[in-house]
Every structure is written in C-alpha cells, then in structure tokens.
Amino acid sequence: MPPPDPRYPRRESAPPSTTPPPDSGDWLRPWAQMKYFSFNPAVYPNMIRAVSPDAGPGDLVNVYDKEGQLFGSGFFNPKARVPLRVIQHGEDVLTExxxxxxxxxxxxxxxxxxxxxxxxxxxxxxxxxxxxxxxxxxxxxxxxxxxxxxxxxxxxxxxxxxxxxxxxxxxxxxxxxxxxxxxxxxxxxxxxxxxxxxxxxRGVRVRENNVRYQVSFEDGHKTGFFCDQRDNRLKFAHLARGRRVLDLCSYTGGFALSAKVLGGCEDVTGVDLDEKAIAQAKKNADLNQTRIDWVHADTFTWGRQMQQNGALWDAIVLDPPKLVFSRDPEEGQLGRNKYYDMNAVALGLLRRGGLFVTCSCSGLLDVAEFEEIVMRAAHRNKRRLQIIDRTGAGADHPIMSNCPEGRYLKVLWCLAW
Structure with a gap:
C-alpha cells in the first residue's frame, strides 16, 4: 500500500547550485553559502546560493555569507523544507x-x-x-x-x-x-x-511541586505532558488560594490539581472536550486522594449554558490547545476568532474582581496580538482587565534572541472588573 499523501505538501523550489563560487577554493568543506544575511536559524531554499558537492543529508556544514566570509555552522539536508539550520554564528568552526x-x-x-x-x-x-x-x-x-x-x-x-x-x-x-x-x-x-x-x-508517574500525575505516552499530547506550564501551575495555586476555581480546557488537570492540592481550594471544576484527557484527569485526582468536579464537554457550549444558569467562579484559568496553525490570513483568522470567543465565554463566568489567567500556545500569534484579542473580549463584555503579570514557559524552555518565535507560550494574569 502506498504511503498516504503528506498533510503538508512540499513546495518545490530550485535546488542550490553546486558550482563553486569564485575564491571558494579555501573554504572549509563541506560548506553552504547564503544569499542573504539572516541570524534566524531557519534558512530556506531561496536563501541559499550554493553548496559544496560533498555536503550530504544530515551533515554539519560550514556556512559562508554572500561576501565569502565564514558566517557559522549548521545542519544541512537538501530535501528538507528548511534545508539549512544554522546552529552557530561566528567564525569558530563547530566540531562534532x-x-x-x-x-x-x-x-x-x-x-x-x-x-x-x-x-x-x-x-x-x-x-x-x-x-x-x-x-x-x-x-x-x-x-x-x-x-x-x-x-x-x-x-x-x-x-x-x-x-x-x-x-x-x-x-x-x-x-x-x-x-x-x-x-x-x-x-x-x-x-x-x-x-x-x-x-x-505506556505511562509513568511523576511528582511536580508535591502534586502527583500519571503521564500517558499513548494518549498524551506532544511528549506526554505540558512541562512548560509547571511554574504557572504553582503560581496559579498561590493566587487562587481558597477560591472557587474553574479550569477550562483542563487537559489532564494540571491547573485544577495544583489549585486543589497546593492552593487548598475546596470547590474546583475542570472542563475538557477530550474524553481520554478527562479520564486521565480523574486518575490524577485519585493519585492525589482528592476530589475535583470533572466535566467532559465543549468549552463554548458548556460555558454558555453556565452563563444562562448564572454560575460564577472566583478564579478561572483558560489554557486551550493550539488554535492558529497557518500563516494563511483566512485560516489564521479562524483561530484568532476562537481565542476571542473562548475568552469572552470565560470572562462571562468570572465574578467581578476575580482572577483570570488566559493562555495561548500558538507560536504564530505574537504576544501583543494575543493580549489585544483578550482585551477586546473583555471590553465587549463591559469588563476591565487589571493586568498583574505576563509569563510564559518555564526556564527549562529557553529562547534564543535570534529565534524569538520560540516564545510560543503566552500567559496573561489579570483581575477582571
């Protein structure tokens, strides 16, 4: 049976030249030469002028700029969507x-x-x-x-x-x-x-800040668990101490469990559409010998029903999955609209002066635009946001200055009036 068509078809482009440029005889092999100056690690096909004939797939190559000066080193793969990934800049040669x-x-x-x-x-x-x-x-x-x-x-x-x-x-x-x-x-x-x-x-038990979790490698998203929210879970537990808490898009219950176990919150509800995630969240609550109200439901539908019922919470955390997947304006706008709607629904369930923590893990949505979406959702609901902090992933998710898109996780901490 032939393999299925890829979800992301490759864009065909002319391969870099293998004809050595003038004065390249002294260049350290294997090498690749760039057409344009860029410090970003991702170098696309149209940015590469030439490569040496001995540069093979997966090789560590020496990178030269358009003037023929040694510019850095990187991984080369001519068939990849990003054929050159520069992992060091400067004139020092990167060895194995x-x-x-x-x-x-x-x-x-x-x-x-x-x-x-x-x-x-x-x-x-x-x-x-x-x-x-x-x-x-x-x-x-x-x-x-x-x-x-x-x-x-x-x-x-x-x-x-x-x-x-x-x-x-x-x-x-x-x-x-x-x-x-x-x-x-x-x-x-x-x-x-x-x-x-x-x-x-298939899974393993771990402890994070004295909260226990069962990580599923079969059903879990990404590498099994969202380590990037570790510090934010602890911070939320401290700020939400003793309050009535709602964890929307709760996945396997990280924020809800932190609020319950570390924050001493008696009334905690977690909502998620993923049935397997809710089942795992229940197991995690059992591991910690505590009780949380888990709801298997769509955040929009359930949230609007709760609004009609007049239900209100003192602290709400909204941590949806990635919603912006494409740079295409139409497709990207669909994701942005979902962020707006989700935040509007969440704010409609929060008491005046309550704690509101909202997150985005969409790398294609920058910090300023995410905050603008949240603020519009608040103002449309006649609410004001008193922003008390802005955070992201923990320090074990460092960001290089030449790769700012690595700052994918954005967390806005507010009191909503």
Whole structure:
C-alpha cells in the first residue's frame, strides 16, 4: 500500500547550485553559502546560493555569507523544507565534539543552575533551538525520556547522544516520537537509532511541586505532558488560594490539581472536550486522594449554558490547545476568532474582581496580538482587565534572541472588573 499523501505538501523550489563560487577554493568543506544575511536559524531554499558537492543529508556544514566570509555552522539536508539550520554564528568552526558539548550544557542548565530535580520529576532537558540543538526536544519524566526529533541532523547523532542523556539524568528508558510527514521529508530511517533495552512503558508517574500525575505516552499530547506550564501551575495555586476555581480546557488537570492540592481550594471544576484527557484527569485526582468536579464537554457550549444558569467562579484559568496553525490570513483568522470567543465565554463566568489567567500556545500569534484579542473580549463584555503579570514557559524552555518565535507560550494574569 502506498504511503498516504503528506498533510503538508512540499513546495518545490530550485535546488542550490553546486558550482563553486569564485575564491571558494579555501573554504572549509563541506560548506553552504547564503544569499542573504539572516541570524534566524531557519534558512530556506531561496536563501541559499550554493553548496559544496560533498555536503550530504544530515551533515554539519560550514556556512559562508554572500561576501565569502565564514558566517557559522549548521545542519544541512537538501530535501528538507528548511534545508539549512544554522546552529552557530561566528567564525569558530563547530566540531562534532563541540556539538556534543551542547548536550552537556543543556543538561547542566537544568541540573546545576535551575536544579529542577529538587521540585519536579517532569521537565524539559533539551529545548531545540533554545539550546542550540535545532530539531531535538527531550522531556524527562522520572525514569523515562520522551524524545521528539524533527531534523535529520539530530536523527543521525541521536545514537551517540542517548547514552550521554541517560547517564546524566539517571534514566534508563526512552521513547522516540517523529511525525510521519517529517520523517518522510527528512528521510529519517529507524535503523539509524537504537531501540530501548526494555520496552518503554505506556505511562509513568511523576511528582511536580508535591502534586502527583500519571503521564500517558499513548494518549498524551506532544511528549506526554505540558512541562512548560509547571511554574504557572504553582503560581496559579498561590493566587487562587481558597477560591472557587474553574479550569477550562483542563487537559489532564494540571491547573485544577495544583489549585486543589497546593492552593487548598475546596470547590474546583475542570472542563475538557477530550474524553481520554478527562479520564486521565480523574486518575490524577485519585493519585492525589482528592476530589475535583470533572466535566467532559465543549468549552463554548458548556460555558454558555453556565452563563444562562448564572454560575460564577472566583478564579478561572483558560489554557486551550493550539488554535492558529497557518500563516494563511483566512485560516489564521479562524483561530484568532476562537481565542476571542473562548475568552469572552470565560470572562462571562468570572465574578467581578476575580482572577483570570488566559493562555495561548500558538507560536504564530505574537504576544501583543494575543493580549489585544483578550482585551477586546473583555471590553465587549463591559469588563476591565487589571493586568498583574505576563509569563510564559518555564526556564527549562529557553529562547534564543535570534529565534524569538520560540516564545510560543503566552500567559496573561489579570483581575477582571
């Protein structure tokens, strides 16, 4: 049976030239030359002037600017949608040993600087471009590493890095996730990476700030759990202490459980459309020997019904899944409209002066536009927002200054009057 058509068809473009430019005889091979100056790690086909004939898929290449000066180093893959990913800028040559040292540096940040082991068994160990390792995401869940790979350059080196990751983190099992479309485009072969010594579990129990969770690798989104909201869950628990709490788009109950277990909130409700997520949330509540009112329902429909019933809460957190998927104006506007409607419904369920925490994980929606959508939703409902904080992902999700799109998670903290 032929493979299914990819969800994201490739755009055909002319390949870079393999004819060496003048004065390139002294260039360090393999190399790629850029047409335009850009510090962003993603270099698209129309930005590449030429590559050396010996530059192969997954190779670490030396990158030269249009003037022929050494500009940096990066992963090359001629068949990829982004054929060149520059992971170092400057005139220093990036060796394989230096690349391995980046893995060590990422782990040192979490273990020695942030000391995440002291508060959680679930955190991000490697954050792709944020750690200068474009295409590699590693989440640590107790004894298990959940790994997501999106570039061939990382894929070819994963066999070398896995023992290093396990040794530093004290883990023994791993799962590797690759989107089938990306695997096809990047030409990733499973024979290039080792299988785990023992079959990885379908789930694992972890503790975060004294709250216990069961992470499902079969039914969970992304790498199994949203580590990026760890600090925000703790903050919400403190601010919502003792209040009547509503967790909209609750997934497996992170905010609801934090409010209940850490914030001492007696009346907590969690709402989500995903039946499997609600089932997992119930298991998480059982793990913590506590009771939460879980509702399997669509946020819009249920929220409007609660408005008609006159129900009100003292603290509401709204953390929907990604809603803006495309740069296409029409498709993007559909997602923006959903954010507006969701926030309008949520604010209609909040008491005057209540705590409102609203989130967006859509990387294509910037901070200013997200806040403008939330404010419009509030003003349309004749509410004013007293903004008390703006946060994002935890420090284990660092952002490089040359890759600001890495700031995908936006959290707005308000009192709604």
């Amino acid at each position: 040993d230096a690349l391995d040292a980046r893995v060590d540096a990422a782990l040192d940040l979490r273990l020695k600087t942030l000391r995440l082991n002291e508060t959680s068994e679930a955190w991000r160990a490697v954050h792709s471009d944020g750690d200068g390792l474009s295409g590699l995401i590693v989440d640590r869940y107790a004894d298990v590493l959940s790994i997501e790979v999106t570039t061939l350059g990382v894929w070819r080196r994963l066999r070398r890095w896995l023992p290093k990751l396990h040794a530093a983190l004290g883990t023994s099992q791993h799962l590797i996730e690759v989107d089938p479309d990306i695997a096809r485009i990047e030409n990733m072969r499973w024979s290039d990476v080792p299988e785990a010594d023992d079959p990885a579990p």
